[in-house]
Amino acid sequence: MLNIILLGPPGAGKGTQAARLQANRGMIQLSTGDMLREAVAAGTPVGLKAKAIMERGELVSDAIVSALIGERLDASAGKGAIFDGFPRTGHQAEALEILLAQRGRKLDYVIELAVDEEALVTRITGRFTCAKCGAGYHDTFRPTKVEGVCDVCGSTEFKRRPDDNEQTVRTRMEEYRAKTAPILPYYERKGLVHRVDGMAGVDEVGAAIDAILDGGA
Ligand code: AP5
Numbered sequence: 001m002l003n004i005i006l007l008g009p010p011g012a013g014k015g016t017q018a019a020r021l022q023a024n025r026g027m028i029q030l031s032t033g034d035m036l037r038e039a040v041a042a043g044t045p046v047g048l049k050a051k052a053i054m055e056r057g058e059l060v061s062d063a064i065v066s067a068l069i070g071e072r073l074d075a076s077a078g079k080g081a082i083f084d085g086f087p088r089t090g091h092q093a094e095a096l097e098i099l100l101a102q103r104g105r106k107l108d109y110v111i112e113l114a115v116d117e118e119a120l121v122t123r124i125t126g127r128f129t130c131a132k133c134g135a136g137y138h139d140t141f142r143p144t145k146v147e148g149v150c151d152v153c154g155s156t157e158f159k160r161r162p163d164d165n166e167q168t169v170r171t172r173m174e175e176y177r178a179k180t181a182p183i184l185p186y187y188e189r190k191g192l193v194h195r196v197d198g199m200a201g202v203d204e205v206g207a208a209i210d211a212i213l214d215g216g217a
Pocket of ligand 1: 088
């Protein structure tokens with residue numbers, strides 16, 4: 001039962017690869033971004049606090065996201081976990097270690113998606129998802145097979161994230177550089193970090209991750 005972190009700046013492909021691992025390996029994708037967006041949509045107290053912070057591209061408090069992860073970890077008992085967008089600060093990295101240890105689990109891999117930040121702006125501003133089933137697409141890199149129709153469920157309704165505009169993306173990248181990239185040395189000292197070229201195609205990135213998880217890289 002593997003527990004892995006996918007680490008990389010906004011648009012690096014964490015969500016894309018986490019969804020793939022969930023589908024292919026029966027692991028559970030734990031995305032704090034998705035959890036927060038659900039809370040915003042549902043208008044919960046957490047969502048009300050998080051909404052404006054996310055629209056600015058800044059980080060939500062460590063206490064809120066760590067609590068969300070703790071709840072979802074309990075719900076994913078018995079399955080491997082893919083942490084997507086968590087941890088994002090040193091405090092969150094420490095919190096994750098404790099949350100896992102309390103459940104008799106440990107971290108196996110930290111997979112860093114190495115990318116070119118300028119290309120990411122194009123990736124993010126072209127991103128959209130199916131409004132019904134959540135399947136992810138991109139205007140250029142991953143269009144639907146039939147224009148305007150979801151490949152997975154056939155819906156014709158799609159949505160774009162409010163924080164996927166260039167100005168907010170730049171803030172999100174600054175937050176990544178200032179607060180998230182500095183946690184890499186913490187995991188390097190533990191010998192857990194593996195780097196993957198996140199600029200390769202979706203399938204190639206997936207194959208590189210599979211090779212790591214299967215012990216071949
Ligand atoms: P979150 O939802 O985590 O956003 P993010 O980290 O900015 O990451 P993204 O979802 O934008 O990118 P991704 O790496 O998943 O890329 P994707 O696979 O979609 O967080 C949003 C906000 O919530 C934060 O700003 C913060 O406010 C808050 N938050 C969340 N977690 C938090 C935490 N732990 N602490 C505090 N605050 C938190 O790919 C992007 C696009 O590129 C897609 O269109 C995809 O199809 C395409 N693509 C993917 N891979 C490739 C490839 N290899 N080649 C070509 N195109 C590709």
